[in-house]
Amino acid sequence: MSAVIAIDPGMVDQHIMELAQFGACAETGVCRTVYSAEWVAAQDHITTWCREAGLSVRQDAVGSVWARLEGSEPGPSIVTGSHIDSQVPGGRYDGVLGVIAGVIALRTLKERFGPPRRTLEAISFCEEEGSRFPATNWWGSRAITAAIGPNDPYEIVSAAGETIAQAMQAVGLDAARIPEAARTDIDTFIELHIEQGPILEHEGLPVGIVKGIPGIRHYLVELVGRTDHAGGVPMDLRRDAMAAAAEIITRAGETARSWGRPAVTTTGRIHVEPNLAAAIPGKVTFTVDARHPDPAKVQELWTGHEALIRSVAAKYDVEASWSLLVDHAPCPSDPGLIDLLETTAREQGIPFHSMYSGGGHDTQQMGLLAKVAMIFVQSKDGRSHTPDEYTTPEHAAAGIQVLTAALHRLAY
């Protein structure tokens, strides 16, 4: 039985408001892209917090900030953290709350329990959102897993036309040194994050223990039929790409609904040609976003959707093809860590929901070299990637309490 480790909601809120100043926009929003002046100021501020807490601090080769509480025994680290960058505009909570949680957790543990047995680290990842460089794909965590290709820094270009190597250089980082950020000495990684969905609010619970991150595919489906006069061509002689797309979208959604949580399938984007009221569409391009955290089930979902596209296309006599815009494998949380987090939450008296993530996170990259799990905190109306993001200080503190107590169990 661990000690109860209370976290002061007011103190958490003060940290959130302090960091929200760096890149403050749109009243309650934050616009803080990687390697911007706001980003530099925010990472510096975090560094100051860590120094004041007596933690050793360093910045790695891609600009992620690491705080360290050295263990008395040798061995790989137990790490927590999240990302400091935001969408444009983003909110005050997505990513940064997990950074704050890590700093508070390490400071609290040091103050209350002194040096740990195993080394603890907290990280503020340089980048996760892809909001400045669309192809970065978790720049901070990919540097750690050595997943950044040697040409990536020179080939990944922002909307403004600069390469990420140039943006790094402007803040004193050398892209040639990226390999130095790689780590192989991390045993465990736990990320705290806002939920990005309404499940916890719907359940009336502050905290979620995340059993896994879904496999995600974005199919870009193209259907080619024949543009015809909407009056002149009878239903039985058409090659209507829109009718085929609508049936695919309807039936793919029905599959996900009939499977129930956590399966999801969404069509968010569609482009129709010629897009005229009285013309049967000859070409329709649309996305199918399909997710499931179970490795076998997600394959079944994807295979089923592909078969559906083929059979509906044949029914409407249209040509179907697709490419994958996104193709991420699922990342199940470590069963031992799930047990630990659930046991810890019960001990701390924090009610929780056992659930899956809906979105992708740095955790799935860290899962390539460490045991991983996540802690979610309730997010008002399930909102994220908007200035409207809001998590109550009490819910944030509850999540940080579970994180801190779990790190205590792991490292002391």
Added chain:
Amino acid sequence: MSAVIAIDPGMVDQHIMELAQFGACAETGVCRTVYSAEWVAAQDHITTWCREAGLSVRQDAVGSVWARLEGSEPGPSIVTGSHIDSQVPGGRYDGVLGVIAGVIALRTLKERFGPPRRTLEAISFCEEEGSRFPATNWWGSRAITAAIGPNDPYEIVSAAGETIAQAMQAVGLDAARIPEAARTDIDTFIELHIEQGPILEHEGLPVGIVKGIPGIRHYLVELVGRTDHAGGVPMDLRRDAMAAAAEIITRAGETARSWGRPAVTTTGRIHVEPNLAAAIPGKVTFTVDARHPDPAKVQELWTGHEALIRSVAAKYDVEASWSLLVDHAPCPSDPGLIDLLETTAREQGIPFHSMYSGGGHDTQQMGLLAKVAMIFVQSKDGRSHTPDEYTTPEHAAAGIQVLTAALHRLAY
């Protein structure tokens, strides 16, 4: 038993090629909008043809050209014709083939049978396509039925910014005199037109006898749900406007397919917000084009689609509303005229298909003051409103033969 009235395909083709010069574009296309220089030249050319044939010719107050073969008995006229304007780009056949048919029919009858008992007229309507002034809605035939409002000429504006009154003035027509174009002395109107669909080609027949023009509604449907994260929000907590739209499109199409010909329903246009792959659409706007030529059936089709929109919207918890962009009543052909045309076709040895029009035509406006029917001729691949339009001279001549022989039965 009427005489066989052979029409020379080569002569028909020559007429088509002569008129195709006025506004020739895109190799085999025609761009000839109302009141343009090309349009003036084309109407002048038709006037010359009529004068050479010994027909009396006049232009009415909106610029439609009327040729007249005076009957020996008093009474209302028997009229044939179609429109001279085109889409941009359009083809060589849509509209103009019916104008040519009228001129050839009257000339042939005059040459072979002399003056008729009842007065025959052929018209080249000034405008039908709405390709220069989107809100004209059959300008030529609406002038004849006195359906043009007194402010219309000054309020209908082209994409280039001029009013239709200004465009009329530029070619010597006075908008204030439009009421003079009205007619109340037309007994019968028969229009020959290319099919604008593939049914005749599919049946391997040159000619269609048209039983009616469909009622047409274009619904503009707006569904409003809630934009959410495609991963974070489970299927059971969504308000997905795209999923609802897809099911409406699918089921409305299924209804039209299960009814069979001539019912059609098409979604040709769709607009999705925010239109991002990983965002559940919060708003979708789309058209539903629904047509049937039977007055009772079309009401049943429209009522059914409206009920479908309501019930699917409720299922997905989205708000549904709609407006009507187009709302045209069906126009059944006169039963006596259908009989006459079918009997005539048999007598002339022209194989035909008894069918419905899919699109709207001047005929439905003329139906407000006369008995009406239409003759279709086969159109290659069912194409229209494109430079690719093509009707063989033989098929065109077959249609003109039926028209000419029918006018002979009616007027001699």
